[in-house]
Amino acid sequence: MKAKAKKTTLEGAAKWTFAVCAAFSVFAVFAIVFFILYRSIPAFQKIGVFEFLFGETWAPHWEDKVLEGKTEYASIFGVSNIVQTSLIVTAGAAVLGGLIGVFTAVFTAYYCPKKLKGFFEQTVNLLSGIPSIIVGFFGVTVLVPIVEKLSPQGEGMGMLSAVLVLAIMITPTIASLSKNSLEAVPKEYLEGALGLGATKDQAVFSVLLPAAKSGIFSSLILGIGRAVGETMAVSFVIGGASGKAPDSFFKPVGSLTTTIAGELGEASFGSVHLSALTAIGFILLLFVLAINLVLTLVKRGGNREKTGWFAKLFRRKKLKETNASGKHSYRRGGAVQTALRFVSYFFAALVVFTILYLIVDIVVKGLPYISAHFLFGATKGANVTISAGLVTTLMVVGMTLLISLPLGIGGAIYLNEYAKKDSKFVKVVRLFIDTLSGVPSIVFGLFGMIFFCQICALGYSVLAGSFTMVLIVLPTIIRSTEESLKEVPQSVREGALALGASKVRTIFTVVLPSAIPGIITSIVLSVGRIVGESAALIYTSGAVVEMPTGYLSQGSTLSVFMYYFQCEGLHMNEMYATATVLIAIVLALNILIALLDRAFKKKTNGKDKKKV
């Protein structure tokens, strides 16, 4: 009897541990919201909420004048122009990226020749994996000079460049999600339309595309979420002039994210400036929460099929009046749709061209500077090497996975193996996981700086950076682990339980091993995310070129090295070379994922065949 009691406590303890892992995302979101709000309060108090939101001047360097009593906080801290800039840039990117993305999706789903499809999808994937700091670098070296030529004043930095860069960032998201929902449209729709004599183009653009609209709309909203929160890519090209009125597409301005990223380093501890930057983070957070809410509503509307307020937006007026004469003339139509098909060819080609240009341009210029010394040698004076970046990247990857894997896998186990399906708890946790994954990385950076660096007193350190990265990769790990747990057939669990194995033993010996493919994929994705991240790391683990001496010292990953070089402005060749290394890593990870995917698919297919 005693042995049994011990066993039940073990089972209970395991269950609780998993539940805590699952609830971690909820704590994390609350902590982020709380600390950012908490640190914003001084700004709201000293500046005034209204003055802060609607004030037009952003002149943080005049904080001294306030202290000398020559002016007031309210007159120097206003974010109206900054918010407007963000809105305009985001809207522009949503339109441009949305158009390109949706047409690209149509091309991939319906027109891409079978042989090219795999290559094409991989290319789009690759683009979505390119770190934002590299897109920013591409923007400043390639796009800005082009925009300069278009600009009446000869000014390339500004909102137009920002829109272009953002469009590059969000197009792959929109394209691949829209493609998924296009491919989910039942085959019968196409057959039905063709059976009525419609051309394929007509069927695609007037039947299939509308059928997928709710999924496409979701992808657009996700794209917008990314655009609002995108930091480094934009900060390279927007000009870094926070507070300037966004009255021209061709003049340096500043957005919410770039203002934080640009000024966080210079704002002194305890200043109103720092608090005001945190308040900007809070505004960003509100935007993201709002976007998440819309997304949830859209999904619900999509599920309920034509009910809810959202669907009403799309519902067209029913037949105006019937054509009473009874005389109809049936004409051959479809010219418009055929034209649209060519548009989709064009945009698809544009996407491929952009990604190839980006890669080739960087690699061609960067390769000559890569040497063993550059990769592994020690930095001496102005002769900078990236060995410290490689080491730091490995350190961050290792520590982040060490923490986030058990947390994420434990959480996924709770959600899939213990929680009642669709219980309140599960719904809440899902919502918070989604929210967490939508938080912009600069906000994570801000939170990491406040919480890990200051409150936990870790200072700028590789450890603080790793902790911050845990929050960023956690949603990915939970989701993909859960996906693969779902695929483990119930019969396998029953088989083990029927032999008398306990639940915990069943999970660890039979269920989890079958979920390994998903876990490995999530690891690779997380590594990609960590390697590409810069905004969240600059103010948590620091931007330095020195070799870290341990987890408590500062250190910069390769992506942050790019940022460092950019700030110094002296190391063009090193930037190309570092970017080349980063691209090589991203490329390798993408190939790895594709290979894993294929390997695992083969295995499961084989299994299914045997069963039938």
Added chain:
Amino acid sequence: MKEIEKFTFEQGVAIEVKGMDLYYGNFQALKKIEMTMPEKQVTAMIGPSGCGKSTLLKSLNRMNDLVEGCRVEGSIKIGGVEIYEKNTDLTMLRKNVGMVFQRPNPFAMSVYDNIAYGPRTFGIKKRAELDEIVETSLKNAAMWEELKDRLHKSALSLSGGQQQRLCIARALAVQPQILLMDEPTSALDPISTGKIEELCGELKKSVTIVMVTHNMQQAARISDKTAFFLLGEMVEMGDTERIFSMPKDKRTEDYITGRFG
């Protein structure tokens, strides 16, 4: 670790179900079931689809616990022990009352590890001991000759029939006293089916078998007792020969002569 006890059967009675009701939420799937299953014999359960055979079978080792909203009332005793008591030791129950499912469900491991899974669960770690268990179990399942050279191949690479017999061997490896089988041959070809039927004849020398089947000939061929179910009720139970030659209940007669169901 203390050894897991076994059930002790008295007067040849293995399982005794009395006045048992089972509900899935509000839906009553089993009504006032009364039946006794004798030790070391094969009891077959027949009846049309949806009448509750699987449900009853699963309640005998409490696999129904996995179903949300499932509730059992009345009494099920195994070896005189009430298995739905609060402090029932599920591990002990399921070790002694093994189960073979309708579709083979080998784990994604080698043949060897599949069979060793149960013993390992119960703390047997020594290689030699495991080797012996694996060999005996495979021999008992009449597939030692087929598999002895493929012990370390993945179990998923076996044929469907082999997988199912492997699952039987896996169940046998923990030396159950009772083996529950839910349509164990419905996913298999006639030859594999024949092998499993033969196996049941062998196994009942040492194990009590309760089997659900849709195949009337199968029930007639291998079982000692047959119980007929309809719409959640146990209509009639008796010696297999008697049930098939002179059923007492009109509904049983209609069913076995193929007039409905």
